[in-house]
Amino acid sequence: LPSSFASEGVVAGRCLDPAWLGTLFPERAFADKKDRGQRASCGCMPSVDIGMTDTCLHGCVYCYATRTHEAALARHALHDEKGDAVVPASPSW
Numbered sequence: 001l002p003s004s005f006a007s008e009g010v011v012a013g014r015c016l017d018p019a020w021l022g023t024l025f026p027e028r029a030f031a032d033k034k035d036r037g038q039r040a041s042c043g044c045m046p047s048v049d050i051g052m053t054d055t056c057l058h059g060c061v062y063c064y065a066t067r068t069h070e071a072a073l074a075r076h077a078l079h080d081e082k083g084d085a086v087v088p089a090s091p092s093w
Contacts, residue, residue, distance in 0.1 A: 016044040016045045019032070052065075
């Protein structure tokens, strides 16, 4: 994190934080390794993009994968826990 931000009280965060994921899934071990494919100041762990836009409800301002929170809510409503995908395939998406 650039020092100019740290001096303003902004702390570095991670989109994909192994410590946070460990609290959600304590039965799994997440290595605290940096994703080499990201910019130098990125603290995210390695991950695989599932390629599903408008599926996250977190609402991060900088997100490039969700057009609007409303679009994410609409897709979330289509989710079937027993389905074989995050959301069913639809030609309109």
